[in-house]
Structure formats: C-alpha cells, structure tokens
Amino acid sequence: MSESRPPFPPFDLTTALQKVQAAEDAWNTCDPHRVSLAYTPDSEWRNRDRFITGRAQIVAFLTAKWQRELDYALRKSLWDFRDNRIAVRFQYECRDATGQWWRSYGNELWEFDDGGLMRRREASINDVAIDESDRRYFGPRPDDERGHDFALH
Template sequence: MLIPPFDEQSATEKVRMAEDAWNSREPRRVSQVYSPETRWRNRSECLQGREAAVAFLTRKWAKELDYRLIKELWAWQNDRLAVRFAYEWHDDSGNWFRSYGNENWRFGADGLMTERFACINDLPIAASERLFHWPLGRRPDDHPGLSELGL
C-alpha cells in the first residue's frame, strides 16, 4: 500500500489504483482503501464509514450502468491528493451521460483514505459521443487518459 507523504510518482500510482478499483464496480473491493471511519461528500450526499461507502457504491452502480471511469492526478501535497475525473454511463432507459468532477482526498499514515470530497456534474451525451471504449473493467494502459482526450 502506498502511504504518505506522496511524491508525484506515488500520487500518480495511488490515483490509478483508485481508478482500477472503481472500474471493477465491486463496492467491497473499492471500500478496502478507505478507513473504517472515512468521511465522504459526494454531490449533495454526506456519509461516514466504510459500510456507508459500500451502500452508496451499491446504489450508484445499480443506477449508473456500463460505468467506465478515468482519473487523473491534479495536485498533491504530503497526505492530500487532488484528482480530476470523468466517467461515462447510461441509465436504465439507455440515456448516456459523461460525468465530470474533482475530488479532494486525505490519507492517514496507514495509506487508507480518511476523507473524500467530490463535486460532480452530469452532461447528457449521445451514444455516438462516447469516448471511453474498452471492455468493462480496468482501463487498458494504451487507452488515452483525460488530457489525451481533450477533457
């Protein structure tokens, strides 16, 4: 596990590890990188604790189908990372969206995330406007990131 203080390399690795976990769409797997008492704000929802994160992610991925995410490191200092991201998904009616956002993360000395604050906006897109084309799961290493896609 990568622990603070972060340098550019370890911060970039931490972000990619988070992206990979979220792209698994497995709430229990994702929750293991958060402290048991983690605090989150996601859009307008505030929650506390690893089990609350699991419940949140279970609800999220029941609604956001065929979810594919790309994260990119924005900045880092000691035990904090700033991340920008975009993900594509569709609802149960087949309407596609690209969701853009920023996250601020704080880590404990053990490398577990203690705080996650996310601001997210959803943009309706046509299926033909999708940019994230890979099989569900981990983004392939050769798939462009946010900057390469002009996002």
Template sequence: MMSRPPVPPFNKETAIEKIRLAEDGWNGRDPQKVALAYTENCFWRNRAEFASGREEIVQLLTRKWTRELDYRLIKELWAFTENRIAVRFSYEFHDDSGQWFRAYGNENWEFEDNGLMRRRIASINEHAINAEDRKFHWTIGRRPDDHPGLSDLGL
C-alpha cells in the same frame, strides 16, 4: 493495522500510482472491495450525499452502480501534498433507458499514514451525451494502459 500502499508522504509518482489504483478499483465496481481503501470511519461528500464509514460507502456505491450502468472512469492527478491528493475525473455510463451520460468532477483526498483514505470530498456534474459521442471504449473493468487519459482526450 492494515496498510494500503503507496503511503504518505506522496511524491508525483506515488500520487499517480495511488490515483490509478483507485481508478482500477472503481472500474471494478465492487462496493465491498472499493470500501477497503478507506478508513473504518472515513467521511465522504459525494455530490449532495454524505457518508461516514465503510458500510455507508458500500451502500452509496451499491446505489450508484445500480443506476449508472456500463460505468467507465478515468482519473488524473491535479495536485498533491504529503498526505493529500487532488484529482480530476470523468466517467461515462448509461441509465436503464439507454441514455448515456458523461460526468466530470474533482475529488480532494486525505490519507492516514497507512495509506487508507480518511476523507473524500467530491464535486460532480454530468450531462447527457449521444452514444456516438462516447470517448471511453474498453471492456468493462480496468482501463487499458494504452487508452488515452483525460488530457489526451481533451477533457
């Protein structure tokens, strides 16, 4: 059986570690790799879209990152219990016309004992921003350790 540490039960440190690993994966923008963090039959609600299972997750993420260009994401702990983590996040991207956006949201995660996520419920809002109002400035990929987080940026 595949294991994806850290595994439940979570404490503050392992919840923060789990969140950073998820952020790093999403900033890598590889749908196949990201989907491996979820159970085979994981259920997602992402905005008004629903996905069930890794293949649908891959399809959803492929569509997402085809539309959301130069995507950069920051996640932050909101709360946790033994096998659940609540996350707040923000990300920036631009569309194919060059218009930049900032999205804000919350996610509720539920995990199996092996550390794979079995449920992800996400609520997301976004608005257009000017390029000069962007706050996420790093080379595509993993956010540098010294880059401010959401609270530091006032988000």
C-alpha cells in the same frame, strides 16, 4: 494489526500517480466491497449533496450507484498533491435504465492516514447527457492509455 494500503504518504509524483491509478482501477471493477477497503473504517465523504461516513455507508452508496449507472467507465487524472493529500479530476460515462448515456465531470480532494487509507473524500460532480456515439470510455483504461490525460470535453 492495523490496515494499510501502499503507497504511503507523504506522496511524491510517482506515488501520487500510483494512488490515482489504483483508485481508477478499483472503481472500474464496480465492486463496492473491494472499493471500500481503500478507505478508513470511519472515512468521511461528501459526494455531490450526500454525506457518507464509514465503510458500511460507502458500500451501500456504491451498490446503489452502480445499480443506476450501467456500463460505468471511469478515468482519473492527478491534479496536484502535497504531503498526505491528493487532488484529482475525473470523468466517467454510464447509461441509465432508459438507455440515456451520461458523462460526469468532477474533482475530488483526498486525504490519507499514515497507512495509506483514505480518510476523507470530497467530490464535486456535474452530469452532461451525451449520445451513445459521443462515448469515449469503454471499460477500464487499456494499458496503452495509462499515464495519458484526457480531454476536457
């Protein structure tokens, strides 16, 4: 039996927003295995300067990421969508082992197969050091913030 992950393409506004929120929710668990199941077994990624193929590499990448990026909290926002593609912008905050806090800004391009699994992800990301007092995100998005966009900076 083939895998699937609703909602399925082609996306409309409602289903694109659902897909983006589901991705945000999954990534905020910091569970590499859970996150990897939203991608095809042969999914291809470009993440910054890294090229990753397949779920095993996704799990390895995310495991290392969340060992370095402590207290990770992510927000994603729908930018646009068409057919089986979604564009998002995102921000996340984390601290490193020295206690330095970071806010990372980025854009992602997603392409899905017919079963709703992501087969391609391209991410461009920039990091900005912030003071702990400048933090905006404290864990997963609360229910009363769902559907709201976030400030550029």
